[in-house]
Amino acid sequence: MKKAWLSALLALTVAGVGTATALGEGAMHVLLGGEQVGTNMPASNAESVEEIVNKMGGFVEYDQQTGKMEIVKPTVNLLIVEGIQQTRNKNVVFSNPVKGYSDKNIPRTFNVFVEVDEAPVAKDLRMQLVLIAPDGKEVDKGKEWKYSTQNANSFYFSEPFVSTKLESYGTYKVQVQMKTDKFKSYVVVGENSFTVGR
Numbered sequence: 001m002k003k004a005w006l007s008a009l010l011a012l013t014v015a016g017v018g019t020a021t022a023l024g025e026g027a028m029h030v031l032l033g034g035e036q037v038g039t040n041m042p043a044s045n046a047e048s049v050e051e052i053v054n055k056m057g058g059f060v061e062y063d064q065q066t067g068k069m070e071i072v073k074p075t076v077n078l079l080i081v082e083g084i085q086q087t088r089n090k091n092v093v094f095s096n097p098v099k100g101y102s103d104k105n106i107p108r109t110f111n112v113f114v115e116v117d118e119a120p121v122a123k124d125l126r127m128q129l130v131l132i133a134p135d136g137k138e139v140d141k142g143k144e145w146k147y148s149t150q151n152a153n154s155f156y157f158s159e160p161f162v163s164t165k166l167e168s169y170g171t172y173k174v175q176v177q178m179k180t181d182k183f184k185s186y187v188v189v190g191e192n193s194f195t196v197g198r
Helices: 002-016 043-055
Strands: 027-032 059-063 068-072 075-086 092-097 107-117 125-132 138-141 145-147 155-165 170-179 187-196
Touching (some): 027 043, 075 170, 107 125, 107 170, 107 187, 125 155
Antiparallel strands (some): 059 068, 075 107, 107 155, 125 170, 170 187
């Protein structure tokens, strides 16, 4: 996954070098995991790079004074299962992964287990699960989860979708959306899917 990110960012870097600092514009240094990616870019590309990184499920922290743009890409895994239980000794037990349902218009109950590593460091990290229908419309949304990742940026949580009516045939997506006080809007950082229909 890191190689794909590096390739995409390298392409961005090469595309942005053409109108570099010859016009007196500041240079921007793009960093991923503390390592510089490619060559410097013009600072005017900061907003465009941020948009692209957000669409790829990451966040940027840009310091105009130093010209450093740090890219943070959380690692997110999610399982859609019929049930989740936690035993007395804190072991998490899953039952029956959900691959799909044969009929629509029947209320379904399923659980989503989310594991997050390398989350952005924040006092107030917010996350939510969103169920998206095959037509791209939102079907249901879970509660907003809040975490402080200043001491540890790896965690997990689970959330049930109870008696959710799946009205269409096709592929449904469960998206994990995340934001911090530094970022204006939610970014989709992970997703999983299941189908309804034969």
